[in-house]
Ligand SMILES: Cc1ncc(COP(=O)(O)OP(=O)(O)O)c(N)n1
Ligand SMILES: Cc1ncsc1CCOP(=O)(O)O
């Protein structure tokens with residue numbers, strides 16, 4: 637599994653966060669997105685139990701065996717600890733990333749949401765994580781309990797103030813029509829729920845987004 641900032645950076649791109657609740661269909665959706673080029677996946681299911689999340693993660697790990705996909709679970713440290721190779725994504729209202737790192741070790745990916753630039757004062761958190769997420773970039777019906785959206789200017793500010801080696805992803809209201817702007821503002825990747833999970837053809841949607849993001853990153857370098 638992928639561990640370091642560099643390895644996570646090389647897997648970004650397009651980052652799939654799954655729609656709730658998770659079911660067997662979620663596993664097929666992840667496989668379709670991965671077939672379309674997605675290399676970072678988060679199982680996000682705040683509805684079901686830890687046991688359910690562990691069962692889902694085991695299925696996903698089994699299906700992804702041999703691939704270089706980075707897999708994290710949202711919020712649930714016990715679920716991540718139960719399935720080797722699985723990391724975690726936490727936000728400022730969740731457990732501290734340093735606590736997650738000390739329980740999960742150095743071999744899995746840990747991500748942290750930034751809601752506010754004041755979080756950048758937390759050096760221990762920044763030292764513990766493999767990427768941070770500007771959350772949200774734009775308002776989104778998928779998650780309504782968010783803080784004030786960053787917008788593109790906020791993404792630029794965040795990129796400027798982050799350690800250069802730490803990858804940044806944008807999340808919230810991102811789709812094929814605006815992903816390039818988020819990359820243009822300095823993000824290394826875009827995390828999406830609806831743009832892939834609500835698509836008629838998730839594999840095609842992933843492919844199109846990956847092509848758009850790759851092209852934007854090439855144009856930037
Ligand atoms: C990639 C990514 N970025 C941000 C979030 C949001 O995390 P958080 O603020 O902890 O909110 P919940 O997802 O727990 O509702 C995320 N999940 N993934
Ligand atoms: C989980 C999460 N965290 C911040 S916004 C968001 C949801 C993003 O969903 P969508 O890609 O459908 O806007």
Ligand SMILES: [Mg+2]
Pocket residue numbers: 710711725726727730
């Ligand atoms: Mg959270």
